[in-house]
C-alpha cells in the first residue's frame with residue numbers, strides 16, 4: 001500500500017491526536033519566568049551590560065530571554081560573567097547566542113518539563129508519497145519549531161554523542177519510530193545494531209522495517225555492513241540504467257526498472273566494539289567506502305557513542321559522519337571533538353540536544369521528545385498491523 005501523504009497508517013495520527021498525557025500549564029512557571037527576567041535584568045545592570053528585553057519565553061528546559069544587542073552587550077561579555085550569574089544571581093546560563101541584532105540567553109529551569117513525543121508529533125504532517133527521509137528529532141529551543149534531520153539536505157551520515165544517561169538511546173528510538181511511521185516497508189528499511197543486546201529496543205521486536213532483526217554480534221554486523229557497500233554499487237548501476245542521478249528521482253519516476261527502499265543503519269554504543277581492532281578496521285574501511293557516495297542511493301548511517309575520542313574513532317571515520325547530534329558530554333574536550341566547540345558539557349542531559357547539521361550555519365539547541373513505554377508499544381502495534 002502506498003500512502004498518499006501523512007502517516008504510513010492513519011491510526012498513528014489518531015493515536016497522537018488522542019494523547020492525554022501532554023504536559024500541563026502551571027501558573028508558577030509564569031511567576032518563575034517573571035522572577036528570572038527581573039534577576040537577569042538586575043545582573044546585566046550590575047555588570048553594566050543592560051539592554052532592552054525584546055522577548056521572553058519558557059522552553060521545556062529554560063527561560064529564553066532575548067535582549068537587543070549593543071556595543072556593550074555581547075556574547076563574550078555575558079559568557080565572561082557566567083560564574084557570577086550563577087553564584088551571585090542564581091542564574092544558570094545554558095547558552096548565550098548571537099542572532100542578528102539580538103543576544104539570546106537561555107537560563108536553566110529548576111524543574112524541566114518532559115516533552116512527550118505525541119504532543120510534538122501531533123503537529124508533524126510528513127509527506128510520505130515517495131517515502132520520507134526528513135525526521136523530526138527535537139523541538140528547537142529558540143522558537144519551539146521542529147528540528148529535522150535529513151540525510152538528503154544535511155550530511156548523509158550522523159554521529160550521536162553523549163555520556164551515559166544523556167538520552168542517546170531515546171533519540172535513536174525517536175529516529176526509528178520516525179522512519180517506521182512515515183515509510184512503508186517498501187520505502188525504508190532499518191538495520192539495527194546494538195552491542196547491548198537490544199535492551200533499549202525490545203519494543204521494536206517484530207517491526208517490519210527492521211531487516212533481519214536486531215544485530216548483536218560483531219561478525220554479523222561486519223557482514224551486513226559489507227553487503228551494504230555491494231548494494232550501494234549495485235544501486236549506482238540501476239540509477240544509470242534509469243537515467244536518474246539519485247534515489248529520490250528514481251522513486252518518483254513512473255515505471256522505473258526498480259524502486260529502492262531507503263536504508264538506515266542505526267548503530268548504538270558503537271564505540272564499545274571499536275575497541276576490538278578487527279571491528280574498528282572493518283567499520284572504518286566500510287564507512288570510508290560508503291562516504292558521501294551513499295547519499296544518492298539512499299543509505300544513511302546513524303552511529304551513537306559515549307565518547308567519540310580518537311582512540312575509538314579514527315578522524316577519517318568521524319569526518320564521514322557529518323551531522324553531529326550532541327547530548328550532554330563529559331567535558332569540554334569531548335564536546336570539541338563531537339561538536340567542534342565547547343558547550344556540549346553544559347547541556348542538561350536527558351535529551352537536551354546541540355545539533356550541528358551540514359547545511360545549517362549555526363548550532364541548533366533543542367529538546368528530544370521522550371518516548372513513553374505505552375506510546376511506543378501502541379505505535380509499534382499499529383505498525384505491525386496488530
Ligand SMILES: Nc1ncnc2c1ncn2[C@@H]1O[C@H](COP(=O)(O)OP(=O)(O)OP(=O)(O)O)[C@@H](O)[C@H]1O
Pocket residue numbers: 114115162163164165166167168169170171200306350351352367368369370
Ligand atoms: N528526551 C528525553 N526526555 C526525558 N527524559 C529522557 C530523555 N532521554 C532520556 N531520558 C531519561 O534518561 C534515561 C536514559 O536515557 P538513554 O537510555 O537514552 O541514555 P543513553 O545515553 O542511551 O545512556 P547509555 O549510554 O547508558 O546507554 C531514560 O531512561 C529517561 O529516563
Ligand SMILES: [Mg+2]
Pocket residue numbers: 168169170200268
Ligand atoms: Mg543507550
